[in-house]
Amino acid sequence: MLEIKNLHVKLEDEDKQILKGVDLTVPAGEVHAIMGPNGSGKSTLSYVLSGRDGYEVTEGEASLDGESLLEMEPEERAAAGLFLAFQYPVEIPGVGNMTFLRTAVNAQRKARGEEELSSAEFLKLIRQKAATLKIDSEMLKRPVNVGFSGGEKKRNEILQMAMLEPRMCILDETDSGLDVDAMRLVAEGVNALRSPDRAFLVITHYQRLLDHIKPDVVHIMADGRIVRTGGPELALEVEQNGYGDLLAEVG
Amino acid sequence: MMADTAVLAAQVPAVEGKARPGDAALAARLEALDLPRGGFTRSAREDAAQRLHAMGLPGARDEYWRYTDPAPFNAARPQPVELAADATTLFTGIERLNIVFMDGRFDAAASDALEAEGVQIESLAAADAKTDHWAAGLYGRLEASGQVPVKRPFAVLNTLAAAEGVLIRVTGKPSRPVHITYRRSAADADVCLHHVVKLEDGAELTLLETGSIGARSNVVIETDLGQGARFHHISAKRANDPKLGLGHIFVRVAAEALFKSFTLTVNGLMMRNEAVIEIAGDDAVAHIAAAVLGDGDIGRFHHDDTVFITHAAERCESRQVFKKVLKNGAEGVFQGKILVKPGAQKTDGYQISQGLLLDEGSQFLAKPELEIYADDVKCSHGSTTGALDETALFYLRSRGVPKERAIVLLVLSFLADALDEIEDQRLRDDILGRLEDWLTARAGNPGKA
Numbered sequence: 001m002l003e004i005k006n007l008h009v010k011l012e013d014e015d016k017q018i019l020k021g022v023d024l025t026v027p028a029g030e031v032h033a034i035m036g037p038n039g040s041g042k043s044t045l046s047y048v049l050s051g052r053d054g055y056e057v058t059e060g061e062a063s064l065d066g067e068s069l070l071e072m073e074p075e076e077r078a079a080a081g082l083f084l085a086f087q088y089p090v091e092i093p094g095v096g097n098m099t100f101l102r103t104a105v106n107a108q109r110k111a112r113g114e115e116e117l118s119s120a121e122f123l124k125l126i127r128q129k130a131a132t133l134k135i136d137s138e139m140l141k142r143p144v145n146v147g148f149s150g151g152e153k154k155r156n157e158i159l160q161m162a163m164l165e166p167r168m169c170i171l172d173e174t175d176s177g178l179d180v181d182a183m184r185l186v187a188e189g190v191n192a193l194r195s196p197d198r199a200f201l202v203i204t205h206y207q208r209l210l211d212h213i214k215p216d217v218v219h220i221m222a223d224g225r226i227v228r229t230g231g232p233e234l235a236l237e238v239e240q241n242g243y244g245d246l247l248a249e250v251g
Numbered sequence: 252m253m254a255d256t257a258v259l260a261a262q263v264p265a266v267e268g269k270a271r272p273g274d275a276a277l278a279a280r281l282e283a284l285d286l287p288r289g290g291f292t293r294s295a296r297e298d299a300a301q302r303l304h305a306m307g308l309p310g311a312r313d314e315y316w317r318y319t320d321p322a323p324f325n326a327a328r329p330q331p332v333e334l335a336a337d338a339t340t341l342f343t344g345i346e347r348l349n350i351v352f353m354d355g356r357f358d359a360a361a362s363d364a365l366e367a368e369g370v371q372i373e374s375l376a377a378a379d380a381k382t383d384h385w386a387a388g389l390y391g392r393l394e395a396s397g398q399v400p401v402k403r404p405f406a407v408l409n410t411l412a413a414a415e416g417v418l419i420r421v422t423g424k425p426s427r428p429v430h431i432t433y434r435r436s437a438a439d440a441d442v443c444l445h446h447v448v449k450l451e452d453g454a455e456l457t458l459l460e461t462g463s464i465g466a467r468s469n470v471v472i473e474t475d476l477g478q479g480a481r482f483h484h485i486s487a488k489r490a491n492d493p494k495l496g497l498g499h500i501f502v503r504v505a506a507e508a509l510f511k512s513f514t515l516t517v518n519g520l521m522m523r524n525e526a527v528i529e530i531a532g533d534d535a536v537a538h539i540a541a542a543v544l545g546d547g548d549i550g551r552f553h554h555d556d557t558v559f560i561t562h563a564a565e566r567c568e569s570r571q572v573f574k575k576v577l578k579n580g581a582e583g584v585f586q587g588k589i590l591v592k593p594g595a596q597k598t599d600g601y602q603i604s605q606g607l608l609l610d611e612g613s614q615f616l617a618k619p620e621l622e623i624y625a626d627d628v629k630c631s632h633g634s635t636t637g638a639l640d641e642t643a644l645f646y647l648r649s650r651g652v653p654k655e656r657a658i659v660l661l662v663l664s665f666l667a668d669a670l671d672e673i674e675d676q677r678l679r680d681d682i683l684g685r686l687e688d689w690l691t692a693r694a695g696n697p698g699k700a
């Protein structure tokens with residue numbers, strides 16, 4: 001589903017190379033985790049895939065179901081089925097959560113040539129999905145992420161994901177700032193979305209999120225490259241020994 | 252002094268034999284006006300003529316006019332301008348008492364009967380045929396007391412020259428808002444209007460203003476709020492109207508009274524709105540807010556909000572919330588002052604002015620001032636100028652919201668604090684809907700990078 005080949009990325013304003021040849025394939029139905037120390041390029045990878053400004057791809061490519069992502073606008077990537085759950089979800093005062101979600105859902109449907117959801121249809125759908133994430137109607141009415149706790153913000157990200165039904169979901173350190181209960185709730189939300197035609201790329205520092213969202217494949221990223229790939233046991237190895245040994249091994 | 256203002260006007264430039272640089276301009280300005288003699292307003296007009304004499308018109312070196320060029324307002328006549336299409340549909344779903352002005356003249360045929368429970372409404376021209384009137388103690392009087400410490404010559408000119416306006420006295424709590432609609436037919440209409448609004452103790456009123464006044468307008472509103480009175484004012488003039496507009500609102504707020512004013516401006520040429528608010532009684536509240544959208548591509552755009560709030564009593568609250576979205580070389584100005592007089596303890600004064608610049612050619616100039624002579628007060632001010640938040644823009648787009656729509660949402664987000672100052676949800680939704688329509692329609696014309 002997601003195919004990344006020899007991706008090289010530098011900062012647009014600085015002569016600083018962040019990704020130095022990333023190769024990664026995530027097939028439909030699988031959950032892949034990317035772990036790695038700070039500054040290894042994990043978040044940059046998620047931003048470049050979703051189309052954030054400020055990065056320049058100097059080499060390589062990335063595609064979703066064979067369609068090249070890198071030339072697309074962020075909204076086109078979203079309509080194509082890509083979703084990024086932010087590490088730091090953005091607060092947007094004055095714009096109701098519900099309005100925002102309805103705008104997003106209908107914009108994507110429109111871009112795909114589908115019929116827009118009516119108010120009633122949308123309400124029914126969001127109430128149902130919000131309930132499973134323990135998001136109450138008050139939280140839906142509030143401005144986007146304003147005054148939300150860390151846990152509420154992350155649950156709101158998962159709600160967006162559930163509403164938008166992307167095929168390729170990237171979770172950027174979704175576990176950061178979450179207590180154990182909140183993490184479980186978020187993980188349940190993600191697990192409920194797992195399906196044979198949907199894939200996940202879970203970026204995290206720690207193994208603990210992977211206790212709840214079981215990955216099929218774990219990648220270790222360092223200095224702008226995937227340096228090791230293995231099964232779930234690789235995450236445990238990191239948890240026990242840290243990145244130091246692993247990286248020394250790779251050289 | 253002779254009571255003939257026509258004679259007074261002719262005499263205006265003659266100040267102790269010495270001609271000043273602006274005298275000729277003032278004489279020409281007055282010459283172009285048809286000055287009314289006045290009935291109950293006569294002494295106020297005479298007083299204004301004298302004050303204007305002494306004051307003169309503002310010059311480019313005038314500190315209070317540092318960011319806004321007074322020349323277009325000093326000119327004897329405005330340039331004729333093309334009228335914007337009349338598409339005003341605001342507030343139509345709300346039951347209200349309609350007052351219509353056409354080219355600065357009260358249009359009785361187009362207006363509702365000026366009768367409602369708990370309100371007396373008259374046109375100034377009709378009332379000024381009388382020599383005795385409840386508004387005699389207010390017309391030109393609140394304006395005059397608002398001339399210290401800063402001179403506001405165009406308000407004085409207005410007191411002298413305004414032939415029309417509405418006089419509203421509220422004794423109860425009318426169920427309908429009073430809605431003034433301005434219309435114009437002439438391309439060069441130079442309109443001077445003077446409204447007086449008096450709320451007796453415990454009275455309540457919502458005043459709405461929409462439409463297009465003239466190629467150039469000079470409007471003064473004097474508002475006197477009795478104890479415990481509640482006054483809401485919402486002004487949303489026609490969008491895209493190529494106008495020169497000067498507005499002054501002078502407000503006196505008695506104990507426990509509430510004053511709330513919100514102004515929406517969408518394009519235009521050059522506008523300056525001055526608010527002079529004196530909080531005179533304890534436990535009173537005064538809020539003034541504005542949302543401004545200016546596109547320099549439609550014409551020149553320059554918008555100046557100049558606010559002076561005086562706290563002269565204890566435990567009062569004031570808020571100034573000014574938000575301007577500027578693009579294509581548009582200019583926004585904010586001069587806002589909070590003066591806390593000795594003894595005005597427990598004052599809670601707040602002021603925020605923000606410019607959202609959608610391109611590098613636009614500018615927002617802010618001059619916040621606090622002057623405090625009481626020691627137990629809470630006063631704060633903030634002013635920011637910035638571009639759209641790129642992270643927020645990316646966040647919205649990453650959810651599939653197209654860039655143009657995302658910008659609209661972020662602009663509305665930026666303006667939200669100002670819009671929140673409109674208490675009545677129906678009115679707020681109406682304004683919000685209009686803003687959204689306008690922003691969506693203009694979304695294809697982004698600022699120049």
